[in-house]
Amino acid sequence: MKEAILHTAGLAVGYNKKALIQDIEISVRPGQIVTLIGPNGAGKSTILKSITRQLDPIAGTVNIRDTSIRHIPERKFAQTVSVMMTGWTDPEWMLCEEVVESGRFPYTGRLGLLSAHDREKVQEAMELVHVTELAQRNFTQISDGQRQRVMLARAICQEPDILILDEPTSFLDIRHKLELLSLLKDLVRQKQLAVIMSLHEIDLAQKISDYVLCIKGDHIDRCGTPEEVFTSAYIHELYGVHRGSYNSLYGSLELDAPKGQPKLFVIGGGGLGIPFYRKLQRAGIPFIAGILHTNDLDYPVASALAAEVVTEQPFEPIREAAIRSAEKAMQQCDGVLCCLEQFGTQNQGNRQLLELAKQQHKLLTEIQWEAMLETTP
Amino acid sequence: MRQKRSVRYAIGYSILAILLCVLLIWNLNAGSVNLSVREVLEILAGHNSENTAIIWEIRLPRLLAAAMLGGALSVSGFLLQTFFANPIAGPFVLGISSGAKMVVALVMIFFLGRGIVLGSAALIVAAFVGSMISMGFILMISGQVKKMSLLVISGIMIGYICSAITDLVVTFADDSNIVNLHNWSMGSFSGMNWSNVRTMAIVVFVCLALTFLLSKPMGAYQLGEVYAQNLGVNVRLFRVQLILLSSILSACVTAFAGPISFVGIAVPHLVKSLFRTAKPLIVIPGCFLGGAVFCLFCDLLARTAFAPTELSISSVTAIFGAPIVIWMMLHRSTRKG
Numbered sequence: 278m279k280e281a282i283l284h285t286a287g288l289a290v291g292y293n294k295k296a297l298i299q300d301i302e303i304s305v306r307p308g309q310i311v312t313l314i315g316p317n318g319a320g321k322s323t324i325l326k327s328i329t330r331q332l333d334p335i336a337g338t339v340n341i342r343d344t345s346i347r348h349i350p351e352r353k354f355a356q357t358v359s360v361m362m363t364g365w366t367d368p369e370w371m372l373c374e375e376v377v378e379s380g381r382f383p384y385t386g387r388l389g390l391l392s393a394h395d396r397e398k399v400q401e402a403m404e405l406v407h408v409t410e411l412a413q414r415n416f417t418q419i420s421d422g423q424r425q426r427v428m429l430a431r432a433i434c435q436e437p438d439i440l441i442l443d444e445p446t447s448f449l450d451i452r453h454k455l456e457l458l459s460l461l462k463d464l465v466r467q468k469q470l471a472v473i474m475s476l477h478e479i480d481l482a483q484k485i486s487d488y489v490l491c492i493k494g495d496h497i498d499r500c501g502t503p504e505e506v507f508t509s510a511y512i513h514e515l516y517g518v519h520r521g522s523y524n525s526l527y528g529s530l531e532l533d534a535p536k537g538q539p540k541l542f543v544i545g546g547g548g549l550g551i552p553f554y555r556k557l558q559r560a561g562i563p564f565i566a567g568i569l570h571t572n573d574l575d576y577p578v579a580s581a582l583a584a585e586v587v588t589e590q591p592f593e594p595i596r597e598a599a600i601r602s603a604e605k606a607m608q609q610c611d612g613v614l615c616c617l618e619q620f621g622t623q624n625q626g627n628r629q630l631l632e633l634a635k636q637q638h639k640l641l642t643e644i645q646w647e648a649m650l651e652t653t654p
Numbered sequence: 655m656r657q658k659r660s661v662r663y664a665i666g667y668s669i670l671a672i673l674l675c676v677l678l679i680w681n682l683n684a685g686s687v688n689l690s691v692r693e694v695l696e697i698l699a700g701h702n703s704e705n706t707a708i709i710w711e712i713r714l715p716r717l718l719a720a721a722m723l724g725g726a727l728s729v730s731g732f733l734l735q736t737f738f739a740n741p742i743a744g745p746f747v748l749g750i751s752s753g754a755k756m757v758v759a760l761v762m763i764f765f766l767g768r769g770i771v772l773g774s775a776a777l778i779v780a781a782f783v784g785s786m787i788s789m790g791f792i793l794m795i796s797g798q799v800k801k802m803s804l805l806v807i808s809g810i811m812i813g814y815i816c817s818a819i820t821d822l823v824v825t826f827a828d829d830s831n832i833v834n835l836h837n838w839s840m841g842s843f844s845g846m847n848w849s850n851v852r853t854m855a856i857v858v859f860v861c862l863a864l865t866f867l868l869s870k871p872m873g874a875y876q877l878g879e880v881y882a883q884n885l886g887v888n889v890r891l892f893r894v895q896l897i898l899l900s901s902i903l904s905a906c907v908t909a910f911a912g913p914i915s916f917v918g919i920a921v922p923h924l925v926k927s928l929f930r931t932a933k934p935l936i937v938i939p940g941c942f943l944g945g946a947v948f949c950l951f952c953d954l955l956a957r958t959a960f961a962p963t964e965l966s967i968s969s970v971t972a973i974f975g976a977p978i979v980i981w982m983m984l985h986r987s988t989r990k991g
Contacts, residue, residue, distance in 0.1 A: 331883055355886030366739045366878035370932040382874050382885040388935060389870035435885075 279306045282471045283439055287337035290327040296335040297323055298495055307469040312482045315492035316516050321475035325443050329360050355383035359437035361428050363444050367417050373427045374412040377403055380435040402434035421448035442474035458485050480528025483507045491515050522581045531581035535563045539584045542610040544627050548574035549616040554582045560650050567603045568595050568626055595626025603630055612641045663936055666929045670943040677950040681717040684958050719846040723911050724949025725942035726858045726903040729865055731918025732941045733900035736872050740802040744918030745904035749812030753788025754781035754908035755839055756816040763827045774853045781905035788812050789901055841912035841968035843953050850910055857906045865899050869934035915968045916975025921945045923982050
């Protein structure tokens, strides 16, 4: 295993000599992405600022290859670490190309004139981030997402060993978010960059990070691989989620389940139930979902949105006990909705439920279902 | 594409150079005694004529002063705009010129009242002290407010306070001082002699050279402090250098010619539009040339428009400069939506 290129020891960061976060131990190796997550205002940016020398640490040190960053000359530091922070001063009359060119600053002479080699690096960085076609555009006249990419090209052509990114995906739409992060992953692999970044999107953090640090209150609450850190329960605790839920396996967010007496029993399975659960959630109609195998696609959404879920063990045919409790649940409800058209061998129990609903005249027709969604306030 | 940019820069400099030559000659020709181009050239070549004194002792020092001080003023404006990341910052609107004016007036009255005539170096020092006083207030305010319009308004207020104090002391000064002071405090290039020109040339060109050497960090600073710092700029030192250079430049102008309005904003803006870039390496020499052209033109008008009455230079620069500033602010706000 490679040695850490940057590590902190007993770092405390904050403003005006008051420590906001203490005992920060970060260590990052070449080719590794370390992500800071935590609620808004937790101090992610403060940590990043302290690592990049914009803020003096309150205590402890930040070391790059065993030298404290305080003792690294400015030019050398600039050749080692490059940053991309949120926000920048809007420069007048500056072409995107010129913005990228500014990344070559630590390599140029007294007047900052670019050599042929510097120009090559600028071209290379712009191609890598796909902003070549923006080169001659005015930096203030492109979209936020494009600007973000131009700033990334700028950071790359600085040829750093360590890249520090503060919320690199803010302002980006879903396509550009994915593009930027895939690009970052490629870069890290190809150039063996070490990346430290903060991310808002925990679902993305889970997928891209090699190591995650969770900031809560005045300390790093938990750290480890994404698999160790990202449990639904812990994410709820870290962010203080009171309403709705986060599913750590899929990285998906669900809103609150509708409250009150369940009105509808929904027979689902195989992903067919999810659109109906969501419709009911939006309409604010409480419902019971069943009978779902706990490994069914529908199960995570149902357990987030339904008042109750009638379940069966994975890979078992639906057994008598489950059918009994489903029947009981159906009694409480005014109607039954069946999302299924076919039933497999393990799923015969649900066919039984459907027959029962038909006998009791509880099965909703399509017209009744639509009327129900419309009439509920 | 890069070639296109270089061509643009070459054209820009050529335009400024041609304008500068035309205005230099025009300034030598025009005045209460109109001279032909040929006559002027002959006098410059060393031929003696009845008008030699007019050219050598009056017009030449005056136009050199106008050119150098105009250049200094717009470079000073460009430095302040970079510092505050604010295109409408300038020594006049931020009250820095007025601060310099106030201290120079106080010092002059104090020493003239005791029969001591101060040299130009002493006046520059006094103006520099005044600039730094206003600058101190502006820096304090800029630490509190980030909005550029508020900063400019504060600067204008500081300017008013300084002008009020200046007016007050002028009112109570000896009669003999007032004529001198009054002319100067309105802004004028008149009465320059060769010794003045020599002193200002040293100050202005040393500062200009130092400013030019700062063009690399200035370029890095245009994306904001964070990025400048990340690129290896010692931001604290750099900010001090910017403040000192811009204050010395504008102090030098105020010491010799009094406060001159709007040159510091209008010229950098025009130069940036002409070159279509804000690269300090290009813009700093461009600003100097542009400022020289602008002030030569305005001084020409000040001298000749209502001859023999001479206008104050500030009135003329305001007439041409203020509309440019207004247009520029409107243009910016519409572009930002």
